[in-house]
Amino acid sequence: MSSPNGCFRKIRNLRVRPVPEMEFCFVYTRKPPTLYTLNASAWLVLELCDGRSFRRLKSAFAEAVEPLMSPEDAENYLSATLRDMLKMGIIENLAATARGRRRASEKGDQAS
Numbered sequence: 001m002s003s004p005n006g007c008f009r010k011i012r013n014l015r016v017r018p019v020p021e022m023e024f025c026f027v028y029t030r031k032p033p034t035l036y037t038l039n040a041s042a043w044l045v046l047e048l049c050d051g052r053s054f055r056r057l058k059s060a061f062a063e064a065v066e067p068l069m070s071p072e073d074a075e076n077y078l079s080a081t082l083r084d085m086l087k088m089g090i091i092e093n094l095a096a097t098a099r100g101r102r103r104a105s106e107k108g109d110q111a112s
Contacts, residue, residue: 006095008049008057008082014090016046029089036088041065045081049091057082 010016015028023040038046048060062074069077085091 005054006093007051007053008091008093009051010046010049011089011092018043027090031089034088036090041077042081042085045078046085046090049082049085051094054082 011029013030015026017026017028019025025038025043025046027036027038027046028034029036044064045057045061048057048064052060058075058078061078062069062071065074065077082091086093
């Protein structure tokens, strides 16, 4: 995921329960019903997923974790975390979601 297209945001109906004193948060998804624990860095990525593009996410994340991570390490961490969160169903890529809706609509039009 070197330079993904689209913008990333939390899924709807996501439940986030911060535990700042332990530097993590719990995240609950309804479909499928699953509880995840995110460390502080992954939690930051989740909070930055507010509809931003990958470029804007990369910039904001790198700024937040500097000097703890080099820009290259920050980008690698961000890419891996986004990929994992997409697989877990915690966030969505708005470009991919729009493509899926268009395909479903086209299939519906063909069936008519």
